[in-house]
Amino acid sequence: MNVVVDRVRKSYGRGAEAREVLTETSLTVRSQEFVSIVGPSGCGKSTLLMMMAGLLKPSSGEIRLGDEPVTGPPAGLSVVFQDYSRSLFPWMSVRRNLTTALTASRLGKEEQRSRVEHALESVGLAGKGEMYPWQMSGGMQQRVAIARALVTEPTVMLMDEPFAAVDAQTRADLEDLVLRVRHEYDVTVAFVTHDIDESVYMADRIVVLAANPGRIAADLTVDLPRPRDQVETKLDARFAKLRSEVFRLVMRPDTPASA
Amino acid sequence: MTSPTTPPLTPPLTPPLTPPLTRTRPGRATTALRRTAAGVGNLWLLALVLVLWEVYGRVSESLFVPPISRILENFGDVWLGGPASQLFLSDLFWSEVTTSLSRFARGWGLAVVVGIACGVVLGRSPVIAQMYGPVVRFFAAIPNTVLLPIAVQIFGVASNMNVFLIFLGSVWVVMINTADGVAGVDPMWLRSARSLRVPRWVLYARVIVPAAAPQILAGLRVSLGIGLILMVISELYATTEGLGFQIVVAQSSFRYLDMWSAFVLIGLIGIVLNLAFGRIETRLLRWQRRTGLDAL
Ligand SMILES: Nc1ncnc2c1ncn2[C@@H]1O[C@H](COP(=O)(O)OP(=O)(O)O)[C@@H](O)[C@H]1O
Numbered sequence: 001m002n003v004v005v006d007r008v009r010k011s012y013g014r015g016a017e018a019r020e021v022l023t024e025t026s027l028t029v030r031s032q033e034f035v036s037i038v039g040p041s042g043c044g045k046s047t048l049l050m051m052m053a054g055l056l057k058p059s060s061g062e063i064r065l066g067d068e069p070v071t072g073p074p075a076g077l078s079v080v081f082q083d084y085s086r087s088l089f090p091w092m093s094v095r096r097n098l099t100t101a102l103t104a105s106r107l108g109k110e111e112q113r114s115r116v117e118h119a120l121e122s123v124g125l126a127g128k129g130e131m132y133p134w135q136m137s138g139g140m141q142q143r144v145a146i147a148r149a150l151v152t153e154p155t156v157m158l159m160d161e162p163f164a165a166v167d168a169q170t171r172a173d174l175e176d177l178v179l180r181v182r183h184e185y186d187v188t189v190a191f192v193t194h195d196i197d198e199s200v201y202m203a204d205r206i207v208v209l210a211a212n213p214g215r216i217a218a219d220l221t222v223d224l225p226r227p228r229d230q231v232e233t234k235l236d237a238r239f240a241k242l243r244s245e246v247f248r249l250v251m252r253p254d255t256p257a258s259a
Numbered sequence: 260m261t262s263p264t265t266p267p268l269t270p271p272l273t274p275p276l277t278p279p280l281t282r283t284r285p286g287r288a289t290t291a292l293r294r295t296a297a298g299v300g301n302l303w304l305l306a307l308v309l310v311l312w313e314v315y316g317r318v319s320e321s322l323f324v325p326p327i328s329r330i331l332e333n334f335g336d337v338w339l340g341g342p343a344s345q346l347f348l349s350d351l352f353w354s355e356v357t358t359s360l361s362r363f364a365r366g367w368g369l370a371v372v373v374g375i376a377c378g379v380v381l382g383r384s385p386v387i388a389q390m391y392g393p394v395v396r397f398f399a400a401i402p403n404t405v406l407l408p409i410a411v412q413i414f415g416v417a418s419n420m421n422v423f424l425i426f427l428g429s430v431w432v433v434m435i436n437t438a439d440g441v442a443g444v445d446p447m448w449l450r451s452a453r454s455l456r457v458p459r460w461v462l463y464a465r466v467i468v469p470a471a472a473p474q475i476l477a478g479l480r481v482s483l484g485i486g487l488i489l490m491v492i493s494e495l496y497a498t499t500e501g502l503g504f505q506i507v508v509a510q511s512s513f514r515y516l517d518m519w520s521a522f523v524l525i526g527l528i529g530i531v532l533n534l535a536f537g538r539i540e541t542r543l544l545r546w547q548r549r550t551g552l553d554a555l
């Protein structure tokens with residue numbers, strides 16, 4: 001399902017205090033597409049994503065999921081937050097974290113159980129349902145967060161810098177995991193990151209944001225072959241070219257392209 | 260008398276020889292040993308008091324302060340000595356302790372339910388909190404025993420009076436702690452729950468109340484003490500049975516040994532309830548050890 005950001009603006013604060021964080025922005029994430037949203041820290045990536053998730057109200061403009069205006073968290077859309085320790089519920093076992101995500105969908109017990117098992121298997125945590133998040137490493141916890149997002153079998157998954165807090169090795173594993181489950185679950189993904197390599201490696205399309213005020217600086221198509229490979233893809237000349245293009249846009253958004 | 264600072268019970272941990280990342284954990288045996296050492300260390304003051312008491316009791320031959328050994332002997336005679344089917348506890352134990360504890364259970368149980376329910380409402384709604392916060396603080400500030408005459412006036416000398424007093428004394432601290440805890444729940448957890456579109460009852464029962472549990476349980480622990488005190492006090496003042504009543508009767512008929520051994524029993528009940536509560540609390544709050552494997 002398409003996610004449409006239609007002339008959306010966002011400012012925080014009121015009156016003289018008001019600060020525009022995102023100028024009028026339009027963007028469409030098409031069905032089945034994987035879009036990276038990359039930009040410097042504080043440019044409004046999370047703000048944009050939270051509005052798409054229905055967790056934050058735009059100051060003006062509209063977000064639509066398919067044809068439906070988004071006024072609150074919509075069904076069929078899941079979010080993976082950056083800070084897993086504050087988004088997973090540590091007082092619940094992994095299994096209970098996942099079934100809690102299913103309470104809104106009113107499924108039968110048996111269906112719930114099989115969905116949970118499937119989701120855990122997809123993220124490589126089969127048999128870990130009885131563990132508690134605090135018994136797990138950061139990488140495993142973020143896997144749980146991904147499983148919790150997938151267990152509702154969403155059409156859209158929004159991810160806000162999901163791997164910012166894990167080490168490089170785990171990060172590469174999780175990147176490949178997301179690319180795999182994306183196909184398994186046929187899900188449309190908007191993936192926020194500040195890591196330029198990651199934004200290129202993951203995406204079909206890169207939306208580069210610039211700061212002060214937040215706006216779209218560029219919208220690039222990634223023509224790298226799939227499936228991606230941590231070694232092969234990153235050796236590809238097109239990868240290097242895109243990477244430096246995004247780098248230039250993020251670091252010096254106002255200089256013209258150097259051909 | 261303020262208790263003297265306890266001497267360091269264990270030598271400070273020697274710096275780990277392994278690199279700092281791998282925190283060395285003491286083995287199970289060492290931990291047990293250290294815990295025993297700590298327990299013994301904490302008991303020495305109590306032991307000292309008991310020995311002094313024993314000596315004073317024997318030397319002074321005062322009727323009012325009998326030696327500890329005789330109190331314990333009396334304790335055995337009065338409260339123990341039942342058949343195995345009664346867990347070796349006497350008939351008097353069963354009748355008096357059940358009476359008192361059932362009053363406590365009803366009063367405190369009601370306080371827990373009402374306190375948590377109202378506390379959640381107060382914690383979730385700044386408007387209601389602003390309206391009723393002063394009322395709650397007013398009642399919480401009243402010394403609980405002042406309510407005793409009022410309770411007697413309303414209920415007369417009946418079990419309901421004791422239950423009411425226990426309830427009224429312990430409900431406020433539960434309510435205030437719950438409200439604080441609920442108001443302070445990490446907004447990230449609320450956002451996470453909102454994005455999962457959980458129904459309202461799930462939001463409260465599985466997210467808000469558990470997230471506020473550390474503070475709710477802290478309130479319950481304080482209220483447990485208050486409830487026990489009020490259980491005894493209300494029985495001292497007006498009743499015809501129960502542990503407090505036993506103390507009054509013993510005291511007024513100069514049976515000081517019986518009086519002291521009833522004190523011992525009440526103290527033991529308090530310790531047992533507190534230990535049980537502590538166990539439940541640790542179990543419920545295991546998740547707070549959020550450091551765990553996180554750093555790896
Ligand atoms: N609730 C808020 N109130 C006021 N300012 C905010 C709020 N949330 C974010 N901001 C500001 O908006 C800007 C964009 O924030 P954010 O969307 O979190 O950026 P990013 O995710 O790209 O780092 C930042 O300058 C931040 O300080």
Ligand SMILES: [Mg+2]
Nearest residue numbers: 045046047161
């Ligand atoms: Mg952010």
